[in-house]
Amino acid sequence: MIFTIPNFISAIRIAAVPLFLWLLFGRDDPAAAGWLFGVLGATDWVDGWLARRLNQVSELGKVLDPIGDRLAVAAAVVGGWISGALPWPIALALVVRETIVSLGALWTAWRIGARIDVRFVGKAATMGVYIAVANFLIYAGTDNAFFGTVAWTFIIPGLILYYVVAFQYVGDVRRAAAAPPASSVSSD
Numbered sequence: 001m002i003f004t005i006p007n008f009i010s011a012i013r014i015a016a017v018p019l020f021l022w023l024l025f026g027r028d029d030p031a032a033a034g035w036l037f038g039v040l041g042a043t044d045w046v047d048g049w050l051a052r053r054l055n056q057v058s059e060l061g062k063v064l065d066p067i068g069d070r071l072a073v074a075a076a077v078v079g080g081w082i083s084g085a086l087p088w089p090i091a092l093a094l095v096v097r098e099t100i101v102s103l104g105a106l107w108t109a110w111r112i113g114a115r116i117d118v119r120f121v122g123k124a125a126t127m128g129v130y131i132a133v134a135n136f137l138i139y140a141g142t143d144n145a146f147f148g149t150v151a152w153t154f155i156i157p158g159l160i161l162y163y164v165v166a167f168q169y170v171g172d173v174r175r176a177a178a179a180p181p182a183s184s185v186s187s188d
Contacts, residue, residue: 001058006051010064013040013047017075024137030085031141033076034134040072041130048123066118069126070102076133085140086133090155094129097162104173114176122165128158 001007016036024033047065051057077094080086108114132155139147 001056002060004051004056004058004061005054006047006056007058007061007064009043009047009050010061010068013043013068014064014071016040017071020072020075021079024079024083024085029141030080030083030137033079034085034137034139034141034147037072037076037130037137038134040068041127041134044069044072044130045123045127048118062115062117066105070098073126073129073133074098076137080133080137080140083140085137087136090132090136090159093159094133094162097159097166101166101169104169108173108176112173112176114179116169116172116176119165119168121161121168125158125161125165128154129162132158 020033020036020040023029023036044065047061051061073094077086077091077098081088081091081095105116108116132151132153135147135151135154138144139151
């Protein structure tokens, strides 16, 4: 199945990344970019829920969803870092983790022919990062302390979970490398 509601939502999330960057840099409106990023984070959960609920889980969706996550998070983290909305230690920790996971996923697909499935804890970590980064951006655009508090409340556990899943991912890659070709194991 290619033309499904969840795949359409994932495609919209991917297509919204340039709009996010335009809001952040073209309009110099980090609050609007933060709100958009928050919506993109919510659609990440919605597309997976709909795929299961409507029985529209597809191989394309299993590829589009993590691509959408990686692109949106990368744009928000790097954009937030460059714009000064995201504290550099947080941005650096996120960039390092995203680089490791993305390169690992590409290597696993290319060399082993396996795809690493998403774990629930990975989705929870990603949602925490979405919430935190969106709130850092909104805080930068509004200077409302509430958004700064929410950002710091979610980024610490989000980063911890993000790295826990990254270490689980390394184990998944090792298991995929030891398994017969065309296998699939779990991770984020």
